[in-house]
Amino acid sequence: MEFITVFTPAYNRCNLLKRVYKSLKRQTDKDFRWMVIDDGSTDGTGKYIASLMKKTNDFQIEYYYKPNGGLHTAYNEAIRHLQTELCMCCDSDDWLPDNCIEKIRKTWKKKGRKHLAGVIGLDCDASGKIIGRRLPDKSVIDLNELFIRGKLHGDKKIAVRSELYQSIPPMKTCQGEKNFNPNYYNVAVSEHYKWIVLNENLCYVEYQKDGMSSRIYKQYADSPNSFMELRRLYLGLRKATFLFKCRHIIHYDAECLLAGRRKEIFGSASPDRVLCTLFYPAGLVYYAYIRSRCRKF
Numbered sequence: 001m002e003f004i005t006v007f008t009p010a011y012n013r014c015n016l017l018k019r020v021y022k023s024l025k026r027q028t029d030k031d032f033r034w035m036v037i038d039d040g041s042t043d044g045t046g047k048y049i050a051s052l053m054k055k056t057n058d059f060q061i062e063y064y065y066k067p068n069g070g071l072h073t074a075y076n077e078a079i080r081h082l083q084t085e086l087c088m089c090c091d092s093d094d095w096l097p098d099n100c101i102e103k104i105r106k107t108w109k110k111k112g113r114k115h116l117a118g119v120i121g122l123d124c125d126a127s128g129k130i131i132g133r134r135l136p137d138k139s140v141i142d143l144n145e146l147f148i149r150g151k152l153h154g155d156k157k158i159a160v161r162s163e164l165y166q167s168i169p170p171m172k173t174c175q176g177e178k179n180f181n182p183n184y185y186n187v188a189v190s191e192h193y194k195w196i197v198l199n200e201n202l203c204y205v206e207y208q209k210d211g212m213s214s215r216i217y218k219q220y221a222d223s224p225n226s227f228m229e230l231r232r233l234y235l236g237l238r239k240a241t242f243l244f245k246c247r248h249i250i251h252y253d254a255e256c257l258l259a260g261r262r263k264e265i266f267g268s269a270s271p272d273r274v275l276c277t278l279f280y281p282a283g284l285v286y287y288a289y290i291r292s293r294c295r296k297f
Contacts, residue, residue: 001083001084001085001103002031002032002033002059002060002084002107003031003032003084003085003086003101003108004032004033004084004085004086004087004088004104004134004159005030005032005033005034005035005078005082005083005084005086005087005088005162006024006032006033006034006087006088006089006090006096006101007034007035007036007037007078007082007087007088007089007090008020008034008035008036008037008089008090008091008092009037009039009074009075009089009091010036010037010038010039010041010045010074010092011038011039011040011041011070011074011092012042012043012045012066013040013041013043013045013092014041014043014044014045014048015043015166016092017036017045017048017049017092017095017279018048019095020068020092020094020096022095023032023096023097023098023204024046024047024059024096025056025094026098027059027096027098027099027100027101027102028098028101028102029101029102029105030058030059030100030101031059031105032059032084032101033059033060033062033084034059034060034061034062035061035062035063035064035078035081035082035112036061036062036063036064037064037066037074037077037078038063038064038065038066039052039066039068039069039070039071039073039074039077040065040066040067040068040069041210045064046063049061049063050063055133056134061252062081063076064077064081065215068178069178070174070177070178070179071178071179071180071288072171072173072178072180072182072184072190072226073171073173073178073183074227075089075171075182075185076170076171079162079165079166079170079185080166080170082162082165082166083162084162085108085161086104086108086118086119086159086160086161086162087159087160087161087162087165088104088157088158088159088160089158089182089212090203091205093205093206093207093221094123094203094204094205094206095202095203095204096202096203097201097202097203098205100202101122101209102205103198103200103202104119104121104159104198104202105143107119107196107198108159108196111139111196112196114270115193115194116140116193116194116196116199117143117160117161117164117189117190117193117194117195118158118159118160118161118164118195118196119158119159119195119196120135120141120143120156120157120158120159120195120196120197120198120202120278120293121135121156121157121158121197121198121200121201121203122134122135122156122199122200122201122202122203123154123155123157123161123200123201123203123204123205124204124205125157125204125205125206126204128189128201130154130201131154131155131158131205132152132153132154132155133154134152134199134293135156135197135199136151136197137199138196138197139196139197140194140195140196140197141194141195141197142190142194142239143186143187143190143194143195143209144187144190144191144238144239145239146236147190147242148237148239149241149244150239155205156184157202157203158186158191158195159202160186164189164193165185165189168185168189168294169275171184171185171226171229172226172229174223174225174226174229177222177225177226178222178223179219179222179223179225179226179227180223180226180227180229180230181227181230183230184229184230184233185269186211187233187234187237188233188237191237191238217290217291217293217294218294220254220255220258220290221258221290221291221294224258224259225255225259225261227251227255228252228255228256228259228261228264231248231249231252231255232250232252234248234285235249235252235271235272236271245272245275246275246279247274248280249271249272249275249283249287250279250282250283251266251283251286252271252276252283253265253279253280253282253283253284253286253287254283254286254287255278256283257283257284257287258287258290258291261296263272263282265277265280266280
């Protein structure tokens, strides 16, 4: 069995998958398998991957098709099929440096333990510039603590123990919503496990205009129930500070209003009735701001 699965969710990104594939072909360590989760593509993605499976013999390729449901459902599907020790997501608009798998495998084999989640490294743009900032110069970090204290800057590349992803219930699918942030999995894992720091480039990132990183306010408006679930997770974190809770309570209140679930601000289903009530005016203002921003799209 290979050491790690690189999984790629894709929806009508056949043109970009070619770049992902080329970067995998260049890997100095071929101890991996590539899993493509086709989220209902209509651009020939299936035929393209089938052609690669016939001609590629230096690493295994897996392909799974599912009806279009959004990035989080593709994550759920990928996690269901994992068999390797570690896994990592390489989005369709990303590609890996030639020694990515080699770096991860050597780091994990040297430092990996059952009480650790996996390896976390850096994302860079096409020129090699770090997205955000470097990670702290420590051997291991508490990822949620950094997140809560606002010290996690920019996206990072994570290689996680597959069994930890599989121990978490799949992200919920809310009818008509496709924007549940898959970071849900990493936050849930980080409540119980720390990460090995690898302050090196593990992924090149090129954000697309139609990607998850763009049009965030439209995502709030289109998928408020999904974001409510994400806020519930954040608000229940063990090390959540008062300021962190206040910020996400405002988001939660606004998302309740967007979802037409106002009762869950004040009722028994509220994650914190006192704070939800206290910050309701701010949530109402933020709700109006989100609606105004969405008129631009």
